C-alpha cells in the first residue's frame with residue numbers, strides 16, 4: 001500500500017494519506033482514519049496503530065551486546 005502526501009479527503013489538511021478501504025475514492029490521513037466512526041467495521045483500516053516512529057533498522061544490536069557481555073565478564077573476573 002502506498003503513502004501519498006496529498007490533501008486528506010476528510011479534513012483537507014496536508015498530511016501523508018492512504019486510500020480508504022471502505023471508500024476507495026477517498027484518501028484519508030492517519031488522524032481522520034483513527035477518528036473514523038466506521039473504523040470499527042472496517043476490515044482493513046488504511047492506518048493501523050503506527051504513529052510511533054519507525055526505529056532505525058539494523059544497528060548490529062545483537063553483536064554489540066555480545067561484545068559488551070564478554071567485556072563485562074572479563075572485568076568481573078578480575079574484580
Ligand SMILES: [Zn+2]
Nearest residue numbers: 008011029032
Ligand atoms: Zn484528515
